[in-house]
Amino acid sequence: MDDVIKYLPNLLTATWETLYIVSFALLIGGFFGLILGLVLYVTRPGNILENRVIFAILNIIVNIFRPIPFLIFLVALQPLTRIVIGTGNGNTAMVFTMSMAAMFGISRIVEQNLLTVSPGVIEAARSVGASRLRVIFTVILSEALGPLILGYTFVLVAIVDMSALAGTIAGGGLGTFALEYGYRAFNDPVTIAALVAVIILVQIIQFLGNWLARKVLRR
Amino acid sequence: MALVSLTDVTKTYPDPSNRKKQIAAIDGVSLDIQAGEIYGIIGYSGAGKSTLVRLINALESATSGSILVDGAEVTTMREGQLRKLRLGVGMIFQQFNLFNSKSVRANIAYPLKVAGVPRAERIRRVNELLAFVGLTEKARSFPDQLSGGQKQRVGIARALATSPRILLADEATSALDPETTHEVLGLLKKVNQELGITIIVITHEMDVIQQIATRVAVMENGRVIEDGEVYSVFSNPQHAATRRFVSTVVRGIPAGDELAVLRQRHPGRIFTVSILDGDTGQSRVFEILTRAGLSFELIYGGINDIQGRTFGHLTIAVTGADAAIESAFAEISALTEIVEAR
């Protein structure tokens, strides 16, 4: 127990680092994932901006990168990370790698959720003279908003998972904390403290996500 | 000039089972729809009704032929012109297709936003439409809090927001129960009569045609097989498909099992008399039978009101001397159509 108190400042720093990494990865990966998913959706054959070539290319890219286990993705991306960020280590490098991985995962979730918007509703908007772009931004995205928030909540939890793994290789955060002060020091109470911190974090994320989705869906 | 005029229109899709082949969803349709009428298009599922109606507001593009809406050729319009065209052509749907994430008010305001109507004017117009469809107190509700009939009312208000000249109704009542159907059809009639909006009603239910249409086209396999005044199509159907549709609302000449049951229950010879609007008084028919000293019984049939005109079939079982029956038969034949069941 004393150890837990002793390492409390480290735990708080680690939690803070995790929050920082996860937030930025979500923000950046979420943004580009949204765009990628949206383009996949609109260019899909039969959809509003159907474009077989663009769809096929993006579809293949996402299919190749998305299923790569994160650890391998992280290591394989190191050369690119070094070019873009200047270093392969540290929290900023982690944010970059995680954003990339999250982008591919999120793009599929966005695409799947947009596909649930009924074609009839899109047709109704078109029938009153709305342009394609207007339909995308004022109907498709807003009709799918509730499920999208749930999708992002799901992704956010996955990003916390990624951050723990990434931290042990290239940066800080709760994963590194648990490994260094808990696991390697055979100090179970410290490991458990990290566990509790992560559980609280994930629960808060899930609660906020569900609450927001409920508000949007009015249920 | 007709408000909507289609000439030799075709629409083909690639065959899903063989991409090199084409399926003709619309196969050479010519139609004229006059301003102010309620024009019905009836056909079984897959006949091409939805495709046809979507050609009129160019949600689908025709493969060939000419489509004039209010004198303007739709088939050669660019995207910008099409958007303008659509502001003048409202559409309602079987599944209502409301925006679930928007309130009733926002649903109705949407077309006005698209049209660039200023906010104050938008609010005024939405209030007007809410009152017109009788949903003023539901303005802040969301679609999932409404009944089917209410949803369709919102659909109608949304379709009317930009004051179109034409309203397309694609199976607008097919998802509703008979009572609600009646209500919504009443509202459509009001739209036609009070606002002077031309309505094109698509349905697979002859009942709907009977209740509101003035003229009707019957579709089968992408073609119009029969069209004309609703009364004449009902009273004198030319095609087998049309006769089947008519028989769903009008009891015609009994045949098959129905006839067998009637024969079992009623002695004598069985005749069916057509009752048409105007000169065919039923009383004359009964008078002739009575005068001939025949006893008869009404055993089957019905009289309908179509566009304020009478039409129906009455089947009677007649007993008496054969000679008397023959002469009465001849006398009634001179009056109206009468056939003996065989």
Ligand SMILES: Nc1ncnc2c1ncn2[C@@H]1O[C@H](COP(=O)(O)OP(=O)(O)O)[C@@H](O)[C@H]1O
């Ligand atoms: N987008 C499409 N792609 C391929 N075939 C279609 C498409 N839309 C309609 N069809 C075909 O066109 C025919 C007519 O369909 P539709 O107009 O929906 O008929 P209805 O509304 O009378 O039931 C059907 O055989 C249908 O399968």
Ligand SMILES: [Mg+2]
């Ligand atoms: Mg249809």
